[in-house]
Amino acid sequence: MNWFDIGEINDIPLRGARCLKTRQGKIAVFRTHEDRIYAIEDHCPHKGGPLSQGIVHGAAVTCPLHNWVISLETGKALGPDDGAVRTIPVRVEEGRILVGLGELLAAAE
């Protein structure tokens, strides 16, 4: 797995998200109310809505298209809905956000 420095934590608004383009598609990187950083595929399991555009609350995001709520920790849909998106390894070191993209890169090359 390769770790990529994608920017600093303050590049993402609190309770917000930014989008990261990779060759394998878009990744949504979230910063929660408690300053935790998560990354998941930017693609709702329901109808492919851009999760990075949703409202972030707790450790979850509500998809802007049809209000599915996706857990940022597990990538699973919460509540009555069924489905999941892939979670992406992410870590914060000295205020920098690092994303682990082993598989994606391997697939890309």
Added chain:
Amino acid sequence: MTEKLVIVGNGMAPGRMLEHLLEAAPNRFQITIFNAEPRVNYDRIMLSPVLSGEKQYEEIVIHGDGWYIKHGITLYKGHKVVAIDRDAKTITSNQGVTETYDKLVIATGSVPFVIPVPGKDLPGVLSYRDLDDVSAMLVAAQSRETAVVIGGGLLGLEAAAGLAERGMDVTVLHVMPTLMERQLDPAAGYLLQQAVEERGIKVRTKANTKAILGNGKVEGVELETGEIIPATLVVMAVGIRPNVVLATEAGLEVKRGIVTDNRMVTSDPDILSVGECTEIDGRVYGLVAPLYEMAKVAAAQLAGTEAKRFVHADTPTKLKVTGIDLYSIGDFADGEDREEIILRDASAGIYKRVILQDNKIIGTVLFGETADGPWFNELKKKAVDISGIRDTLIFGQAFQGGVSTDPLAAIAALADDAEVCGCNGVCKSTITSVIAEKGLTSLEDVRAHTKASASCGTCTGLVEKIMTLTLGDGYNPAVVQPMCGCTDLGHDDVRRLIKAKSLKTIPQVMQELEWKTSCGCAKCRPALNYYLVADWPAEYADDYQSRFINERVHANIQKDGTYSVVPRMWGGVTSAGELRAIADVVDKFAIPAVKVTGGQRIDMLGVRKEDLPAVWADLGKAGFVSGHAYAKGLRTVKTCVGTDWCRFGTQDSTGLGVRIEKFMWGSWTPAKVKMAVSGCPRNCAEATCKDVGVICVDSGYEIHFAGAAGLDIKGTEVLGQVRTEEEALEVIVALTQMYREQGRYLERIYKWARRIGRDEIQRQIIDDPQKRKAYFDRFVFSQKFAQVDPWSQRVSGKDKHEFSPIAPISFNEAAE
């Protein structure tokens, strides 16, 4: 011939007396009332909720002006009666009105007791007695400075709690060692003090006031000890005295109060007395229940229908401070011949004490959990021998005789004559029989017919349970739908508390209103954000992370994640230049679809998010601003061509539409607002299915509202007709502002109107020019902060990160 009945005073007791009298003998008297206060009869018990912001004056009016007119009663507001001539049988007011009477009722109430210390007359020293006092306190509270309340009794504590809710730093001075010592024993008094202090109110017991200090206005209170407590407001709530001046001067028998027999007749057989000014059997009263009893007796006496007699009964004491539950009744002093049963739960803050004499309850003090109060009171009233249930008595009714803990079972077990509403003396069987007789199904109806829970409202739960029991599934209590899973509060409660507690940020709302989640959810956050924007336009900083994506990027998200862009076309009017600019933008950014919307403008669909700022920049150069096609706010004002071109047009409908749109654009509302102006009743602009519509006619403008053409289809209702464009604009703006202030988030105007009632909206917007102007002014004020084109803000770089991906990944950057 009808007799003349004159009433001096227009408080709750004479008001209630009149209700009984009009029912028993509707045409017997020609009635005239003199009221020293310049207003109608209102519910004085509810002054505390008005002070704390939980209620408005309008909500506590008992008899509106219409009631007096309907019953042919002459009401002199602001007339103080200064003399009674018992020989001539006349009374005279301070404004020179003289009226003869056959029967006179004195209901002058009481006056607050003012402790005779130096400085008692300084400006800023208030009592707590009527609406004027409350208004003065509200003005003083705006300063958010320090207040001292002298008196730790019922009124003093309610005043203190209200002022603290309003943001003042409050100290209560109480001369006795514990609070409310006349109603509570020292242990409960201590718990009460703790509960009061938890609200940030300072309490000083054994505090004797020596003087009120200040030069021209209040600056502080000096205690006997020499200590000085600074204060910009001093409220004296140390007690009341029957107001007997008028009766004394008239030569009636007066002791502490105006002496009456048990038929409420004074020493003059043609003069009765009811209310707090009355003394009967050596007792004067301050709580509402015995006063209402007096009203009943006096009405019967005047109607000559039945020989009702006033009988003393103990009245329970309750404190109307949200979150503090206490209940006390009867005699709770220690004594040789008395026993007591006590239950304490320190961690839960519960204290219960029942005082027994000869195995019968003579007094009860409950703190923290008061549901069993009426049951204890019932046992006391009936002098039930409790030896059989002594072991479990203190645990309350639910624990008796294996009765299940089902709350309904406890209600079912209540005796038919058990008192449910203490204020109005309504027993269980009255409620059940009226429900059956009149087929009542709503709480409001039961209130109207029985008065149960219509005064202080603390028995509402009990009344609802009785309704459930009587009606079974036929009764659906108006359950408040919580905003979302993050709170138990409904939208209305949240809006009210935001105002009442001056909550000005989302975290503050969540903290103060005890949100169950750390930062809300996608349902409550946008709602809270709107309420704060609407309520504090000058102060609140919009929280973009609490806005739905459309309002965050000022465009509508489409199913593929692209956006649609709709520039404003005022009133649907455009030009060759504008159309050319749109065509250029479509070409330059390869926008795949262009469409005319239902609101007379042009929609560019399929714009990539990264392109949005550049698209707006180009549109901005051509003079376009955002059309807010995405907003819970003003969308379009659709128009027809009106007198400019149309052979049927009666007014300049296009011009009015453009004017409304230019005046109101940018305003946020609970849900989207669509408007239209049609130049004649042929209604080409389809104004009669809009949130707000105008139909121009020869004589002016018919203002319509509450239409819908979406999930629901509904024609508009007519709000009113006005003569000029100015008036039309003012009415529309005021209506919108009223909706902005009262609507629940996502509730369209037609749903809001259904909830509030067209009559009420008409009353405020059409019939009351002052209210209309006030709404209008508040809208204009909030527009100062709202009419900023979000597109140009974005073009100039605001929150740029929104439109670009975070750093692109290049393979060389791999950290390892």
